[in-house]
Each structure stands twice: as C-alpha cells, then as structure tokens.
Amino acid sequence: MSTSTDNYLKAIYSLSNTEDGFVTTNAIAEKLQTKPSSATDMIKKLDRQGWVAYTKYQGVTLTESGKKIALEVIRRHRIWEVFLSDKLGFAWDEVHDLAEQLEHVTSAEMISRLESYLQYPQFDPHGDPIPDAIGRLPKRPKSIRLDAFMVGDKVRITSVDDSSSEMLVYLEKYNAVPGAELTIKKCFDFDNSIQVKIKSKTILLSSKIASSIQAEKMKT
Amino acid sequence: MSTSTDNYLKAIYSLSNTEDGFVTTNAIAEKLQTKPSSATDMIKKLDRQGWVAYTKYQGVTLTESGKKIALEVIRRHRIWEVFLSDKLGFAWDEVHDLAEQLEHVTSAEMISRLESYLQYPQFDPHGDPIPDAIGRLPKRPKSIRLDAFMVGDKVRITSVDDSSSEMLVYLEKYNAVPGAELTIKKCFDFDNSIQVKIKSKTILLSSKIASSIQAEKMKT
DNA sequence: TAGTATTTTTAGACATATCTAAATTTATTT
DNA sequence: AAATAAATTTAGATATGTCTAAAAATACTA
Numbered sequence: 001m002s003t004s005t006d007n008y009l010k011a012i013y014s015l016s017n018t019e020d021g022f023v024t025t026n027a028i029a030e031k032l033q034t035k036p037s038s039a040t041d042m043i044k045k046l047d048r049q050g051w052v053a054y055t056k057y058q059g060v061t062l063t064e065s066g067k068k069i070a071l072e073v074i075r076r077h078r079i080w081e082v083f084l085s086d087k088l089g090f091a092w093d094e095v096h097d098l099a100e101q102l103e104h105v106t107s108a109e110m111i112s113r114l115e116s117y118l119q120y121p122q123f124d125p126h127g128d129p130i131p132d133a134i135g136r137l138p139k140r141p142k143s144i145r146l147d148a149f150m151v152g153d154k155v156r157i158t159s160v161d162d163s164s165s166e167m168l169v170y171l172e173k174y175n176a177v178p179g180a181e182l183t184i185k186k187c188f189d190f191d192n193s194i195q196v197k198i199k200s201k202t203i204l205l206s207s208k209i210a211s212s213i214q215a216e217k218m219k220t
Numbered sequence: 221m222s223t224s225t226d227n228y229l230k231a232i233y234s235l236s237n238t239e240d241g242f243v244t245t246n247a248i249a250e251k252l253q254t255k256p257s258s259a260t261d262m263i264k265k266l267d268r269q270g271w272v273a274y275t276k277y278q279g280v281t282l283t284e285s286g287k288k289i290a291l292e293v294i295r296r297h298r299i300w301e302v303f304l305s306d307k308l309g310f311a312w313d314e315v316h317d318l319a320e321q322l323e324h325v326t327s328a329e330m331i332s333r334l335e336s337y338l339q340y341p342q343f344d345p346h347g348d349p350i351p352d353a354i355g356r357l358p359k360r361p362k363s364i365r366l367d368a369f370m371v372g373d374k375v376r377i378t379s380v381d382d383s384s385s386e387m388l389v390y391l392e393k394y395n396a397v398p399g400a401e402l403t404i405k406k407c408f409d410f411d412n413s414i415q416v417k418i419k420s421k422t423i424l425l426s427s428k429i430a431s432s433i434q435a436e437k438m439k440t
Numbered sequence: 441t442a443g444t445a446t447t448t449t450t451a452g453a454c455a456t457a458t459c460t461a462a463a464t465t466t467a468t469t470t
Numbered sequence: 471a472a473a474t475a476a477a478t479t480t481a482g483a484t485a486t487g488t489c490t491a492a493a494a495a496t497a498c499t500a
C-alpha cells in the first residue's frame with residue numbers, strides 16, 4: 001500500500017458517480033495532475049492487485065476491497081481536516097493540502113483515538129461526511145447542487161467542493177459555509193449564474209461556484 | 221527532499237557523537253535497517269546534494285544545511301510524540317513508530333501551530349530535547365549514563381533511549397521515566413549490571429538498560 | 441610486515457512510479 | 471461508411487531507492 005495507491009483509489013472513488021460507474025483514464029489523470037499514460041500504468045497495477053476491475057479502453061470500477069481502502073483514506077483525510085481546523089485553527093482553505101499528506105499515515109488505532117479526541121465529528125470543515133471505522137457514511141439531509149433550486153427557495157448549505165482553496169476563501173468572505181442559510185433570488189439563463197441573499201447581503205455566484213455548493217431545501 | 225533523505229540525515233545526526241565526527245557507512249546502514257551498499261549509494265547522493273561531506277572509506281559529516289534539515293526532522297518527530305502522548309493518550313513505547321511517519325509531513329507552519337497547541341514542550345516523552353524553529357536545543361541539566369555513577373549517588377532520570385519499545389514498557393513498569401529519582405545501590409563488575417532503588421523498590425538493571433538511561437546527579 | 445579479516449565500495453539488477461512519443465482503439469463527423 | 475478527431479494504450483526511457491555478489495580498501499593480527 002503506497003501513497004500513490006492511496007491517491008488513485010481515492011480519486012477513483014470520488015469520480016465514481018457516473019452513469020455506468022466506470023471511471024475513465026483521462027478523468028483520473030486530470031484529477032491527479034498526471035499524464036493519461038501514467039494513469040494507465042497504475043490502473044493496470046491496481047487491477048492486478050485486486051483493488052479495481054479494469055476493462056481496456058472502457059475504464060475502471062472499484063472492487064469491494066478497493067472501495068474499503070478508498071473510504072479509509074477519505075476517513076483519515078477528513079478527520080485530519082477537522083483536527084487542523086478545530087484544534088490548530090487553520091482556515092478551511094488551508095486544511096486540504098495538509099490533510100493530503102497526513103492521510104497517508106496508516107494507523108487505524110491513531111485515527112480512532114484522534115476521532116474520539118475530536119468528539120466524533122460527522123462532517124469535515126467543508127461539510128463532507130466522515131466514514132466511520134468500518135466505512136459507513138453518516139446520513140445527511142438530501143442535498144442537491146445550488147444551481148438546481150428555483151427562485152424563491154430558502155436553502156441551507158450542506159457542503160462545498162474543497163478542490164479550490166481560492167474559491168473557499170471567496171466563499172468564506174460571504175459566509176457561504178456549511179450550515180449557512182440563503183435565499184435564491186434570481187437565475188440568469190445566459191450564463192447559469194445565480195443571485196442569492198445570504199445574511200442580508202445579496203451576491204452573485206458564478207455557474208462554477210453555484211455548482212460547487214450542495215444545499216438542502218428548508219421547510220418554510 | 222524525500223522521506224529517505226529525512227531518515228538518512230536524522231540517522232547521521234544521531235550518530236555524530238563520535239571522536240572525529242565521522243559517521244561510518246555500516247553504522248548508518250545498521251541504524252536504518254538497510255544494507256551498507258544501499259547506504260553508500262544514498263550517501264553519495266546526499267553528498268552531491270550538499271547535505272553531507274563524504275570521504276570514501278572514511279565516512280560522512282553533516283554540512284550546516286544538512287544539520288539544519290536533520291534538526292527540523294527531529295523537531296517534527298518529537299513534537300508529534302508529545303501530541304500522541306499528551307493528547308491521544310498513547311503509551312510512551314508506542315509514540316516513536318507513529319511519529320516516524322508523521323515527521324515526514326513538512327509544514328513548518330503546522331508544526332509551529334502544533335507546538336503552540338501543546339504549550340511549547342521542551343522535551344519529548346522520553347526526555348529528548350525538542351529543537352525550536354531555528355534549530356536551537358533547550359538547555360538540559362548535565363546528564364551522563366546511569367552506569368557511570370557511583371554507589372550511593374542519588375540521581376534524577378533525564379532521558380531514556382527510545383529505540384526499543386520493549387525496554388520502554390519494562391522501564392515504565394518500574395517508574396523509570398524522565399523525572400524519576402533513584403539511588404544507585406550496587407554495581408556488579410562481572411556483567412556491568414547495577415542495582416538501584418526507585419520508589420522504595422530495589423531493582424536490577426542490566427548493563428544494556430543502564431547504558432540507555434541518562435541521569436543527572438542530585439544535590440544531597 | 442605479510443596475511444587475514446572486516447569494512448566499504450562498485451557493478452549490475454530490480455521494483456515503483458513517472459514521462460514522451462508513437463501506435464491503437466473508440467467516438468464523432470461529414 | 472470513410473475520414474477525422476479524441477481518448478487510450480504501448481514501447482521505451484528516466485529517476486529513486488533498494489538489493490546481491492564481487493572487488494577494493496582499510497584494519498587487525500600473528
């Protein structure tokens with residue numbers, strides 16, 4: 001189990017929400033900032049080791065054991081994120097990169113103790129669910145992308161995509177964090193941007209941002 | 221800067237207390253549980269990169285920059301040890317191996333915050349000094365090996381060698397931890413073992429153990 | 441000091457993970 | 471359906487860090 005293996009399985013897991021369940025070589029390569037040829041090499045290795053099922057020119061799916069490993073890596077990553085945020089006071093745009101390194105320290109015992117020390121957090125600072133020791137994800141209010149709501153809807157943010165720390169800084173400035181409540185004011189069809197009201201301030205969210213935020217509809 | 225580089229520089233630093241200051245290839249290989257030929261290869265690379273000065277068949281010494289790196293690794297290692305012990309409740313024989321992995325996460329900012337969170341500890345759980353952010357080691361009472369004292373001396377343990385967790389378990393059982401006070405009762409010349417009184421219990425320490433404990437003489 | 445033993449280095453090989461460039465397969469057009 | 475475009479794979483190379491076996495240098499000893 002190498003760092004590289006960890007990263008590939010985690011990437012494949014997070015890209016698995018496709019129609020057929022297959023994840024393409026290019027998607028993996030892009031996610032991991034590497035070349036498609038490198039991804040192919042690695043995928044073949046993961047296949048031989050039983051972590052993924054690979055069909056040439058079609059893509060990969062995680063096996064049960066591969067999924068288990070991916071969830072362990074994600075668990076470690078998110079628990080470390082909570083630690084860095086809650087205990088060391090890092091801003092939420094800073095925790096991802098550090099957790100990216102800490103997640104490769106593989107001691108189930110240490111992670112369990114850390115989880116207990118943090119009082120069993122269920123979600124990381126971006127609102128992503130933390131798998132428990134046997135890979136179960138906590139239930140979360142049914143959420144959809146912010147750009148899928150209708151004008152007039154009152155919603156509560158459940159999570160935001162953590163892949164761009166620049167965007168996180170921007171979002172925090174407007175208090176667009178998990179738990180925040182907002183109202184959809186307008187939808188602009190020409191560029192899919194939306195106008196929302198949050199804490200009495202009205203701001204414009206680009207299509208890219210709106211699709212990076214997940215929220216639940218509030219009972220009115 | 222790889223994990224391997226970290227480990228070699230750390231090993232060389234800890235082996236540098238020789239007469240001439242040179243550390244031999246074999247010593248490094250043994251410390252890192254690898255083969256002398258591997259150590260030679262790596263040493264040549266470290267030399268090319270400017271971390272050590274290498275003379276064939278003689279050994280290596282750390283350069284100033286190499287020493288700086290080594291102290292950074294040691295700093296990270298020991299601060300993590302304190303965290304694992306103080307905050308996560310790991311026993312002192314368990315922290316070394318975990319810190320061995322955590323020490324390779326290289327973020328000066330994170331370590332500084334962790335240090336602050338732990339309230340600036342000066343020594344790790346085994347009594348070893350923690351370098352500050354610019355590599356300065358805290359002053360420590362003048363300590364010598366336990367087997368160098370005389371019968372009748374009252375001494376206080378300052379540190380114990382942390383390389384064998386089995387020994388640490390044994391020592392903890394008899395409260396032979398940093399800070400503990402004891403009296404040298406007898407010295408057996410035939411095997412260099414010593415008898416000491418600690419917390420009203422008299423125990424026998426083998427030569428190996430006695431030489432793994434550092435202590436300071438107490439004013440009587 | 442010559443001979444033996446030990447330490448250290450070299451030569452050549454291997455595994456991991458990556459890359460570039462070229463070949464192949466699949467998808468899309470016209 | 472043929473031609474073109476895009477995605478994917480292969481072939482061959484590179485860098486890192488390790489190993490075994492053999493050669494070279496140093497240290498010990500008789």
